[in-house]
Amino acid sequence: MEYSNDLLNALVLISNYVLIPAISYGSQLALGAVGVTLVFGILRFANFAHGEMMSFGCMATIFITWWFQSMGISNGVFPTALLALPFAILITALLAVAIDRSIFSFYRIHKSRPVTFVVASVGVMFMLNGLVRILIGTDEIIFRDGQKFLIKAGVFKKMTGLSEGLALKQTQVLTFVLAVIAVLALFWFLQRTRTGKAMRAFSDNEDLALLSGINPERVVLVTWIIAASLATLAGVLYGLDKSFKPMVYFHLLLPIFAAAIVGGIGHPLGAILGGYIVAFSEITATYAFKKFIKYLAPGDFVPDGLAQLLTTEYKFAVSFFILVLVLLVRPTGILRGRVL
Amino acid sequence: MAMMIAIVGFGQSWNVALAIVNLCLISAVMSMGLNMQWGFAGLFNAGVMASTAIGGLTALLISYAPVSKAWSVGGTSLFAALISLLLTIVAGVLVWKKTAKGKKRSWRMTAVVLTGYLFMRFFYEQGTAAIEAVNPAKTGFLGGMGLPIILSWFAGGLAAAGLAWLIGRISLGLRSDYFAIATLGISEIMISILKNEDWLSRGVKNVTGLKRPVPYEVDLQQAEWFIKLVHWIYGTAEDGESLSASVMHEAMQLSAGVFVKLCYSALFLAVVLIILGLATRALNSPWGRMMRAIRFATQLAMGKNTPDRQVFIIGSAVIGISGAMLTTLDGQFTPGSYIPLRYTFLIWVMVIIGGSGNNLGAIIGAFITWFVWIEAEPSALWLVSHINVFLDESNPLRQHLQEVAPQMRMVLMGLILVLVLRFRPKGILPEEAPDHY
Numbered sequence: 001m002e003y004s005n006d007l008l009n010a011l012v013l014i015s016n017y018v019l020i021p022a023i024s025y026g027s028q029l030a031l032g033a034v035g036v037t038l039v040f041g042i043l044r045f046a047n048f049a050h051g052e053m054m055s056f057g058c059m060a061t062i063f064i065t066w067w068f069q070s071m072g073i074s075n076g077v078f079p080t081a082l083l084a085l086p087f088a089i090l091i092t093a094l095l096a097v098a099i100d101r102s103i104f105s106f107y108r109i110h111k112s113r114p115v116t117f118v119v120a121s122v123g124v125m126f127m128l129n130g131l132v133r134i135l136i137g138t139d140e141i142i143f144r145d146g147q148k149f150l151i152k153a154g155v156f157k158k159m160t161g162l163s164e165g166l167a168l169k170q171t172q173v174l175t176f177v178l179a180v181i182a183v184l185a186l187f188w189f190l191q192r193t194r195t196g197k198a199m200r201a202f203s204d205n206e207d208l209a210l211l212s213g214i215n216p217e218r219v220v221l222v223t224w225i226i227a228a229s230l231a232t233l234a235g236v237l238y239g240l241d242k243s244f245k246p247m248v249y250f251h252l253l254l255p256i257f258a259a260a261i262v263g264g265i266g267h268p269l270g271a272i273l274g275g276y277i278v279a280f281s282e283i284t285a286t287y288a289f290k291k292f293i294k295y296l297a298p299g300d301f302v303p304d305g306l307a308q309l310l311t312t313e314y315k316f317a318v319s320f321f322i323l324v325l326v327l328l329v330r331p332t333g334i335l336r337g338r339v340l
Numbered sequence: 341m342a343m344m345i346a347i348v349g350f351g352q353s354w355n356v357a358l359a360i361v362n363l364c365l366i367s368a369v370m371s372m373g374l375n376m377q378w379g380f381a382g383l384f385n386a387g388v389m390a391s392t393a394i395g396g397l398t399a400l401l402i403s404y405a406p407v408s409k410a411w412s413v414g415g416t417s418l419f420a421a422l423i424s425l426l427l428t429i430v431a432g433v434l435v436w437k438k439t440a441k442g443k444k445r446s447w448r449m450t451a452v453v454l455t456g457y458l459f460m461r462f463f464y465e466q467g468t469a470a471i472e473a474v475n476p477a478k479t480g481f482l483g484g485m486g487l488p489i490i491l492s493w494f495a496g497g498l499a500a501a502g503l504a505w506l507i508g509r510i511s512l513g514l515r516s517d518y519f520a521i522a523t524l525g526i527s528e529i530m531i532s533i534l535k536n537e538d539w540l541s542r543g544v545k546n547v548t549g550l551k552r553p554v555p556y557e558v559d560l561q562q563a564e565w566f567i568k569l570v571h572w573i574y575g576t577a578e579d580g581e582s583l584s585a586s587v588m589h590e591a592m593q594l595s596a597g598v599f600v601k602l603c604y605s606a607l608f609l610a611v612v613l614i615i616l617g618l619a620t621r622a623l624n625s626p627w628g629r630m631m632r633a634i635r636f637a638t639q640l641a642m643g644k645n646t647p648d649r650q651v652f653i654i655g656s657a658v659i660g661i662s663g664a665m666l667t668t669l670d671g672q673f674t675p676g677s678y679i680p681l682r683y684t685f686l687i688w689v690m691v692i693i694g695g696s697g698n699n700l701g702a703i704i705g706a707f708i709t710w711f712v713w714i715e716a717e718p719s720a721l722w723l724v725s726h727i728n729v730f731l732d733e734s735n736p737l738r739q740h741l742q743e744v745a746p747q748m749r750m751v752l753m754g755l756i757l758v759l760v761l762r763f764r765p766k767g768i769l770p771e772e773a774p775d776h777y
Contacts (some may be wrong), residue, residue, distance in 0.1 A: 046517040103758055115384055115516045116761070119692060122685055123757035130680070130750025252526060252680070257521045310689055313536045320525035326509055327518060 005162065010295035012164040016153075022276070022283040024172040027179035028256055030275025031234035032252065033259035034186065034268050035227040041203035041266035042223040043104070044115035050231060052128035053096065055249035057232025058239040059136050062143045069145075077147040079171070079240055088236070089229045096228035097221060099124055108220070125250075141244040144171065157312035171241045182233055183272060186226065190268070195222055203266060239245065239274050254316060255282070258323040264333025274333060278319045286312045341707050344380055348603060348715070355594070360714055365608035366665050367706035371690040372699055373658030377773065378688075379697030380623075380631055381651040384516045387507065387523030389683035390530040391656045393675070394503050395496035395663020397534060397541055397733040402492035403550050404484035414539065417467030417733045419459050446564035471539040490553045492664045493611065500660020501724045503530075504653045512648050525669035527684065541675060548672040554603035570595045583709040604669055611665065612703065615658055619699045659687075680717025681750075686713065689757045695767025706770055712756070716749035 032054060039047045064084035074080050076173025103124060107116050190196040195218070198297060202209040202219045210216060235249065242248075259278045263270025289307040310318065326333060349357035370388065377383040431452045439445040473478045473764050511522035534541050541547065560566045570592055622628050631647070686709065694705020724745045760767065 040517075046521060048520075056351075087698060103762070106762055115382070116765075118384060119688070120522060120758060120761055121763065123754045124688075124756065126681070126685065126754030127751050128754075130747050130752075130754065133747035133750065134744045137740065138747070251528075254521075254525055258525075261518070261521070299589060311536065312731060313532055314529075316525070316532055317529045320529055323525060324522065327522065328510075331514075 006295045008160075009162050010292050012160075012162055012166050013292055013295065014158075016164065016166050018280075018283050019211060020172055020285055022280045023281065024175040024237075026276035026279030027175045028241070028275075029180060029252075029255055029259045029279050030235050030272040031179055031230050031237070033263065033271035033275045034183070035230040035234070035317045036256055037260045037263070037265055037268055037271040038199075038223055038230075039227050040260065042199060042219060043108075043112045043117065045121065046257065047117060047227075048121040048253065049099075049124040049128055050227070051249040051253035052125050052132065053092065053228060053231040054238070054252065055132050055246055056076070056095065056128055056235075057088055057092040057228070058235035058244055058249075059132050059246075060091045061085055061236045062136065062141060062239075062244060062262045064088055065143050069280045075146060077170075078174075079144050079146045081143055081145075081236055082174075085232070085236055089232045092232045093225045093228040094297065096224040100220065100224050103215075106221075129246070129250070136246070138246055141239075143244060144240050146170065147291040166274075169241070171237070174238045175241060178233065178237060183268075184231065186230075186268065189226075195219075199223065220288045222270035250318075255279075255319040258319040260324045262322055262333055264335035267333065270333055277334075278322060281322055282318045284314055285309045285318045296318030341704070341711075352718070353594075355597045355601065357604060360711060362601060362604050362608060362669060363714075364707045365605065366662050366669065367687070367690060367710045368612050368703040369608075369615060369662035369665065370659050370687045371617060371654045371694065371702040371706040372612075373655045373660075373662065374687050375691050375694075375696065375699065375702035376619065376655035376658065377652055378691055379695075379702070380628075381648050382516075383512075383648060383652055383655075385523050385652070385655070386520040386680075387527035387530075388659055389506070389678055389680055390503060390523070390527035391500040391659035392663035392666065392676050392683050392699060393527075393530055393534055395492075395660035395665075396497050396667035396673050396678075398496040398499045398660070399492040399664040399667035400487055400541060400550065400640055401484040402487050402495055402546055403489035404547060405486040407474065407479045407481065407483035410471045410479065410539075412483075413467075413474060414467040414471035416537070417463045417470065421463035421467060424456055424459040424463060428452060430461070431456070452455065468537075479542075480545070481539050481547075487551065489551055489668050490607075492668070493661050496664030496723060497657040498660040501657040503655050503660075504656030505649075507656075508649050508652050512652060516588060519600055524680065524684070527680065530677045531675060534678075536558065541673065544676050546674045546676070549673050551672065552671060553607065553668065554600055556636055556699040557593070560596040560599060561592050566596070566599070567592070583689065608665060612660065615661075616699055616703070619651050623699070682734075689753055691767075692757060693760050693767055695769040697771030698769045699707060699766065701767050701769030708768075709753070709756075712752060713715045713749055716739075716752050717746045720745040720748035 010097050020160060032050065035053075036047060036050050039045070039050070059162070061081050061084045064087050065079075065081045068074070073083065075083050103120055104117060107120060135197065147170055149171050151166060151168040151169060153167040156166045157163070190200055198214045199219050199222060201212070202214055202216065205217075210221075238248075238252070255278050256275075259274035260271045261274070262277055263274030265271075286308065290307045293307055345361060347358050348360060372391065373383065373391070374388055398658045432449060435445065435448045435452055439448055452493040471482060474480055507523060509528050511519050511526070514522060535543050537543065538545065573595070574588075574591055586749075623632070627647070631651070690705040691702055692705070693709060694703065695701025721742075724741045727741065
């Protein structure tokens with residue numbers, strides 16, 4: 001009895017600090033990585049401005065949320081931001097298309113090297129970053145409302161009689177559910193609709209796609225709209241789960257790239273897989289397993305240190321380490337994406 | 341350009357103008373380094389910051405006085421950790437070579453790495469804890485070598501070259517986008533190491549008060565020759581009776597600040613000229629001609645590959661020198677201040693604007709970009725103050741505008757980059773094509 005209780009405690013502990021956070025963080029990364037991978041598959045460059053697009057989408061959501069709140073509209077137990085999300089997606093998609101028309105389309109017509117696109121995307125990154133800071137300022141903003149927890153740690157302890165509590169935030173569940181819905185919708189779109197099939201064909205072989213009468217500008221347009229929508233969703237979910245800070249999204253860029261490359265770039269399913277791999281390894285490698293071992297080990301054995309592989313500050317290092325490993329061992333990524 | 345600086349000098353103050361000039365000169369070194377990598381070899385290095393930071397770290401390690409107490413309490417443990425690391429590597433290589441490929445090798449490798457890690461971790465934690473406990477409010481780190489800081493300009497270049505060799509081993513040979521992402525990642529890791537390894541760099545607690553290669557303002561104001569100089573400049577007699585004491589005092593302070601900055605300017609200008617000279621020579625040597633030929637006439641240069649690794653290492657070394665110069669100028673090492681927008685992508689803007697592949701272009705790009713970067717803030721504030729005439733004192737929009745005006749420079753930088761890339765892709769000074777190819 002005593003030992004089985006310990007086992008349950010260990011399980012709850014690991015769910016609370018590793019499983020649940022990793023699943024919600026992984027979903028956010030996955031949504032971002034799918035956007036990066038789509039842009040890479042169709043337009044064939046690594047979009048450095050993707051993090052800023054997430055930030056812009058989240059900012060638009062915050063403004064609309066504030067507007068709704070000032071009019072007295074709320075969403076009951078759910079965050080008001082969910083109501084604002086469709087409008088923000090619209091705005092961000094319009095922005096993405098405008099950026100493509102004014103900046104990237106020129107290099108497409110001139111068939112510039114991919115590096116030129118990347119440099120241009122750095123310029124876009126600067127502009128969006130400045131724009132977001134000018135519009136909303138540089139402070140941290142918490143825009144979550146509605147019910148915060150689905151399960152509170154204290155209640156859980158009382159209910160089960162275990163000594164470890166399990167807290168489940170509503171945003172964590174929302175993140176996962178919305179990510180699943182978005183991904184299913186995306187796959188349905190890519191597999192079943194004419195435009196989706198055209199996109200896959202274009203990504204697979206541009207020349208053949210052009211020969212069979214696919215309109216490239218339309219494919220590019222749809223790609224940007226999807227990428228912007230996913231970026232907004234990812235940005236808002238991350239912002240709801242933690243908080244909105246304009247500088248954070250730049251730092252998300254690296255794990256997102258890592259996720260896209262690890263899964264196989266140009267491969268949406270791979271990007272999702274990569275998102276979870278990166279999130280799980282980041283959180284596992286920086287989690288202190290001391291208590292966990294204490295519960296599982298027989299007798300009164302307690303490990304000497306924290307039993308932590310790396311200190312929390314080295315999160316980036318983990319995602320980057322996976323990235324390098326994959327690039328060296330299997331450059332096409334786990335699901336055999338493309339190497340250009 | 342000189343005129344713009346002069347306008348700042350008369351309009352704001354000569355101290356501000358010279359501060360801008362000094363940073364322009366440092367930026368020029370940075371952009372020349374990046375220009376070698378991008379302009380000459382076409383490498384998209386998004387990890388410029390790593391070289392800058394290691395240059396800065398070298399400046400700290402060379403100039404700070406050694407903390408002997410920290411060495412005596414933690415030195416042995418750290419040394420033991422280092423030995424364990426080396427032994428692990430040697431053992432790993434041996435196992436890798438002696439055992440045939442297969443399960444056996446994997447198991448042995450895992451065992452070696454795991455044991456090595458545990459040993460290393462043990463010594464390392466013991467050592468760092470001891471070091472960081474030594475007078476944590478003032479030191480708490482190993483300190484440096486106590487040598488003149490100017491030596492670090494060479495050492496910083498060497499250290500950056502070493503780091504670049506390592507980065508190159510990992511990431512050269514990747515396709516350009518991947519190379520950019522990989523170098524960006526390495527630079528971020530580099531910064532997180534500097535922020536968190538307190539025993540090495542004091543981390544986010546910063547190290548201030550690094551020794552200067554030039555005199556201090558306070559000393560200058562006491563020095564007799566300097567006082568005479570100021571009097572002479574202001575055109576008064578030696579006892580200075582025609583000017584009131586307070587005016588003289590102010591003039592004294594201003595001249596001391598200007599003089600110190602001029603000393604720095606002279607040093608930095610020397611570095612810029614030396615590197616410019618060497619880079620130009622290198623470009624006109626057979627090696628440089630080969631490199632240009634490869635890019636201008638790929639078919640004719642058949643059988644030759646761009647010496648990517650050499651160029652990457654040399655460029656990074658130059659950036660490392662600039663990093664050491666920057667820390668020297670600041671007189672402090674603050675790992676928290678290294679952010680990629682400022683230390684990587686801004687340098688990119690400089691190179692693209694100036695003209696990829698042209699050394700003079702890189703210098704001009706650096707001057708223009710830095711000038712805009714600094715002066716965008718006062719200009720935006722000035723603009724906002726004019727808009728605000730129409731707004732009420734308590735209007736929240738007015739306060740918001742006042743607050744965010746400095747961010748205007750981000751937008752401006754991005755806009756300049758995109759416009760130059762579109763309408764003048766070769767930059768202000770385009771690269772000169774070789775005469776005959």
